[in-house]
Amino acid sequence: xxxxxxxxxxxxxxxxxxxxxxxxxxxxxxxxxxxxxxxxxxxxxxxxxxxxxxxxxxxxxxxxxxxxxxxxxxxxxxxxxxxxxxxxxxxxxxxxxxxxxxxxxxxxxxxxxxxxxxxxxxxxxxxxxxxxxxxxxxxxxxxxxxxxxxxxxxxxxxxxxxxxxxxxxxxxxxxxxxxxxxxxxxxxxxxxxxxxxxxxxxxxxxxxxxxxxxxxxxxxxxxxxxxxxxxxxxxxxxxxxxxxxxxx
Amino acid sequence: xxxxxxxxxxxxxxxxxxxxxxxxxxxxxxxxxxxxxxxxxxxxxxxxxxxxxxxxxxxxxxxxxxxxxxxxxxxxxxxxxxxxxxxxxxxxxxxxxxxxxxxxxxxxxxxxxxxxxxxxxxxxxxxxxxxxxxxxxxxxxxxxxxxxxxxxxxxxxxxxxxxxxxxxxxxxxxxxxxxxxxxxxxxxxxxxxxxxxxxxxxxxxxxxxxxxxxxxxxxxxxxxxxxxxxxxxxxxxxxxxxxxxxxxxxxxxxxxxxxxxxxxxxxxxxxxxxxxxxxxxxxxxxxxxxxxxxxxxxxxxxxxxxxxxxxxxxxxx
Numbered sequence: 430x431x432x433x434x435x436x437x438x439x440x441x442x443x444x445x446x447x448x449x450x451x452x453x454x455x456x457x458x459x460x461x462x463x464x465x466x467x468x469x470x471x472x473x474x475x476x477x478x479x480x481x482x483x484x485x486x487x488x489x490x491x492x493x494x495x496x497x498x499x500x501x502x503x504x505x506x507x508x509x510x511x512x513x514x515x516x517x518x519x520x521x522x523x524x525x526x527x528x529x530x531x532x533x534x535x536x537x538x539x540x541x542x543x544x545x546x547x548x549x550x551x552x553x554x555x556x557x558x559x560x561x562x563x564x565x566x567x568x569x570x571x572x573x574x575x576x577x578x579x580x581x582x583x584x585x586x587x588x589x590x591x592x593x594x595x596x597x598x599x600x601x602x603x604x605x606x607x608x609x610x611x612x613x614x615x616x617x618x619x620x621x622x623x624x625x626x627x628x629x630x631x632x633x634x635x636x637x638x639x640x641x642x643x644x645x646x647x648x649x650x651x652x653x654x655x656x657x658x659x660x661x662x663x664x665x666x667x668x669x670x671x672x673x674x675x676x677x
Numbered sequence: 678x679x680x681x682x683x684x685x686x687x688x689x690x691x692x693x694x695x696x697x698x699x700x701x702x703x704x705x706x707x708x709x710x711x712x713x714x715x716x717x718x719x720x721x722x723x724x725x726x727x728x729x730x731x732x733x734x735x736x737x738x739x740x741x742x743x744x745x746x747x748x749x750x751x752x753x754x755x756x757x758x759x760x761x762x763x764x765x766x767x768x769x770x771x772x773x774x775x776x777x778x779x780x781x782x783x784x785x786x787x788x789x790x791x792x793x794x795x796x797x798x799x800x801x802x803x804x805x806x807x808x809x810x811x812x813x814x815x816x817x818x819x820x821x822x823x824x825x826x827x828x829x830x831x832x833x834x835x836x837x838x839x840x841x842x843x844x845x846x847x848x849x850x851x852x853x854x855x856x857x858x859x860x861x862x863x864x865x866x867x868x869x870x871x872x873x874x875x876x877x878x879x880x881x882x883x884x885x886x887x888x889x890x891x892x893x894x895x896x897x898x899x900x901x902x903x904x905x906x907x908x909x910x911x912x913x914x915x916x917x918x919x920x921x922x923x924x925x926x927x928x929x930x931x932x933x934x935x936x937x938x939x940x941x942x943x944x945x946x947x948x949x950x951x952x953x954x955x956x957x958x959x960x961x962x963x964x965x966x967x968x969x970x971x972x973x974x975x976x977x978x979x980x981x982x983x984x985x986x987x988x989x990x991x992x993x994x
Binding site for chain 1: 722725726727728729742743744745746748749754756757759760761762763764765766769770772773774776777778779817
């Protein structure tokens with residue numbers, strides 16, 4: 430398994446598009462947080478909810494890192510390299526698990542670095558402008574949740590890719606899931622008389638993990654993590670099951 | 678030793694490979710031949726557990742491919758030189774493959790040098806020609822110094838020097854006792870490098886034998902005769918039921934009578950012989966004859982457009 434993890438790590442870091450997407454994923458929160466910290470007219474108010482501001486910008490980062498996770502797999506199918514991979518290691522389950530683990534770990538490490546860099550830059554600017562930055566336990570939980578969300582979206586993209594095996598379609602589903610699919614489900618639930626739809630929506634439930642001050646109607650962080658996490662695990666398990674039996 | 682037993686693969690209603698069985702012996706280059714769409718590539722994918730066969734199995738020295746751990750040390754396969762991420766360098770492509778089997782970077786650099794790609798190995802594969810990609814694919818095959826080698830059309834895109842190089846490599850590897858199975862459409866090349874043949878058509882085995890036996894069995898045989906009294910000989914041969922084709926005033930080609938019999942006939946007739954050559958068709962002739970009933974795609978000879986057809990510039994009519 431160690432050899433497989435090393436091989437997948439080489440694959441991940443030897444393709445330029447992964448670097449481009451990661452740089453964009455890192456630049457978005459860093460630039461936004463820096464601008465907000467530097468230009469905000471209500472400095473102390475911004476500082477009071479600073480962790481929430483950082484985690485909010487990380488949603489797009491998580492989505493982009495999810496795209497990297499998806500491309501890491503689907504590019505193997507589109508370029509035919511999956512046949513080279515499976516010919517080198519016929520135990521497909523091990524290969525696919527190694528790929529998922531590398532995607533998950535790389536994404537979570539990157540998300541952690543991006544989040545910390547964003548926070549430190551913004552906090553430094555706000556402190557320089559005279560504001561006090563205090564990290565409450567709920568802020569820390571929200572920031573940790575942002576890293577977890579990035580990891581889950583990365584593996585979600587991977588799981589969708591396992592089933593669809595096509596890069597554009599996988600990215601479309603990954604992006605349309607939160608933007609379109611869950612809003613459609615929300616509308617259906619609303620029409621069915623469900624007053625609070627968010628707990629039923631896996632992506633939206635997970636997003637609430639990033640909010641340091643959750644409302645009483647919001648699902649808990651544990652609910653968000655378990656709901657989306659379960660879907661991710663099921664998708665990957667089904668994807669591996671199917672790919673062990675399909676022609677490469 | 679490769680043993681293929683009763684391999685069957687269907688895609689929907691199409692039977693791509695139909696109960697195919699053959700053996701590939703070590704120490705020999707075995708050519709895998711068949712017309713386009715005959716199931717060669719599908720067979721190779723099934724052998725390597727990439728496609729799931731509906732029936733049958735393949736054994737490499739008695740073991741199924743799927744049961745091999747670190748198979749690069751046992752079987753090296755090149756199915757398509759295009760199976761490379763174009764944005765990755767050739768060296769990094771090899772590193773990903775090598776690392777999965779615990780093979781280090783030193784061996785990667787060795788095989789890169791072996792196939793002559795050292796100068797370009799750090800360039801991205803999208804800048805490689807097809808010939809360079811074939812060499813890269815062959816480098817991947819050689820990573821684990823396997824004792825069984827499977828190549829699908831390895832000479833595609835190679836220049837004459839590259840074709841000769843790959844032929845020499847395969848003959849050398851077979852000389853080391855390795856089992857080499859190679860498919861190719863370049864029948865002249867196959868005639869020069871293969872010892873044995875497995876010929877399939879429409880997914881079924883047509884023949885498996887040595888190259889010389891295959892050509893003897895399927896190619897046309899005839900005798901070229903040159904003599905100042907060629908008409909006398911021709912007349913007697915026709916009366917014996919032979920097929921005689923006139924080449925020129927002193928030459929004929931004869932089908933259906935052995936050269937020795939023609940020589941005796943000429944002697945009895947008092948005819949002087951300037952040439953008596955038993956001739957045999959090429960591997961290509963034998964292949965076309967053997968697979969005549971198994972061609973999925975048939976072409977017709979091009980014909981010139983008639984005056985009334987009126988082909989407009991750009992091809993529109």
